[in-house]
Amino acid sequence: MTLLVIGIGIIAVTGTRGGAAAQTVASILQATLMEANQQTPEITTEEFRKILVDGSATVFDARPFKEYAVSHVPGALNVSAKPGVPMSLYVSDVAEIGRRLGGNKSAPIVLYCNGPFCGKSKRLAEELLAAGFTNIRRYQLGIPVWRALVGTTEIELEGVLYVYRGDKTAVLLDARDPAEFAAATVSGAVNIAASLVLPGKDVGEVKKAKDDGRLPMEDHNTRIIVFGKDSAQARAVAEAVAREAFHNVSYFVGRYETLKSVLK
Numbered sequence: 001m002t003l004l005v006i007g008i009g010i011i012a013v014t015g016t017r018g019g020a021a022a023q024t025v026a027s028i029l030q031a032t033l034m035e036a037n038q039q040t041p042e043i044t045t046e047e048f049r050k051i052l053v054d055g056s057a058t059v060f061d062a063r064p065f066k067e068y069a070v071s072h073v074p075g076a077l078n079v080s081a082k083p084g085v086p087m088s089l090y091v092s093d094v095a096e097i098g099r100r101l102g103g104n105k106s107a108p109i110v111l112y113c114n115g116p117f118c119g120k121s122k123r124l125a126e127e128l129l130a131a132g133f134t135n136i137r138r139y140q141l142g143i144p145v146w147r148a149l150v151g152t153t154e155i156e157l158e159g160v161l162y163v164y165r166g167d168k169t170a171v172l173l174d175a176r177d178p179a180e181f182a183a184a185t186v187s188g189a190v191n192i193a194a195s196l197v198l199p200g201k202d203v204g205e206v207k208k209a210k211d212d213g214r215l216p217m218e219d220h221n222t223r224i225i226v227f228g229k230d231s232a233q234a235r236a237v238a239e240a241v242a243r244e245a246f247h248n249v250s251y252f253v254g255r256y257e258t259l260k261s262v263l264k
Contacts, residue, residue: 029149033116033140040125040136043110045149048073048139057108057137058101062092062120069159071250073112073146074235082127091123094131108135115142147249151242152235155225155250157258164263167223171216175228175237176256186227186263190214194233197240206240220246227252227259 029049032042043051051057052075061068061076064087068078079096101107109128113120121138128136139146147153155163163170172189174181181191192214198204209215216222224246228234231253238251252259 031141035140039122039129040138042140043137045139045141045145048110048112048146049150051110057110057135059110059112060092060097060124062111062113062124063143064090066158066162067114069156070162071143071147071153071155071159071248073143074152074154076112089123090120091127092120094124094127094133097128097133098131105131105133106135107133108137109133110137110139112139112142112146115144116140118142147247151249152238153250154231154253157252157254157262159250160225160227160252160259161262163223163225169216169219170223170225171214173214173224173226173237173241174256175226175233180229184260186260189227192226192237192241194228194236197237201243206244210244215241215244215246221248222246224249225252226250227254227256230255 027046029046030044032044035042052059052073059073059076061072061078063078064081065078068076072078077100079092079100082091082093085091097109098105101109111121111124121140121142125136125138143153164172172186174185174189174191175194176185176191177193177195178191181189181193185191190209192205192209196205198206202210206215210217216224224238224241226234226238226241226249228237228251231251234251238249242249
């Protein structure tokens with residue numbers, strides 16, 4: 001069998017039929033980096049999604065808090081930095097992870113960071129192994145591939161404040177109903193009401209927003225932050241927007257009233 005590697009997808013050429021190669025194509029959701037000499041195993045995007053749904057492991061974001069606050073995988077936890085380590089060799093505090101897990105060193109752990117070229121989850125995995133933890137896996141494709149394949153991330157209040165104050169290109173989307181939006185909203189926000197979002201792509205209010213300028217059609221990497229009456233409403237709109245190939249979509253995990261009270 002011949003393996004052809006295309007990006008992070010894999011095509012397995014299994015034989016020929018009538019002079020043409022018969023191919024089995026693995027889904028990109030089942031891909032990993034397949035790095036040599038790994039101390040801890042990788043998991044695929046498909047496996048990672050299942051873990052997040054069934055809660056079969058504790059997921060730790062191995063990046064600094066500010067990065068976590070701005071955009072993280074829904075359900076992931078973050079701990080403080082190991083004391084005395086320079087930022088270039090950043091690694092999370094193993095002792096704090098131990099406290100989060102109640103001292104259970106056999107508890108299933110999944111780590112992720114900034115993707116294929118980031119060493120944070122590898123360094124943390126090595127430190128956890130040295131400390132006696134025995135059930136460690138890594139989603140080494142990380143947050144960039146998660147955004148590309150799954151679409152949405154969560155943003156914390158600290159992250160919203162950081163973006164609001166420093167990124168004037170960011171788009172704030174209010175997912176509440178039009179009447180609520182008209183009565184009061186966050187300064188500079190635009191409205192895509194969850195109640196008007198339809199299933200599918202290029203339909204309903206999201207399609208209108210692509211055509212009338214509410215969505216940044218000339219820069220799909222623009223930060224888009226969705227907020228609503230609660231995180232469920234915001235997430236529904238964020239997922240609809242991400243289906244339109246916007247690559248940097250996050251939803252606020254709190255309520256509109258909280259956001260409104262701090263964004264002045």
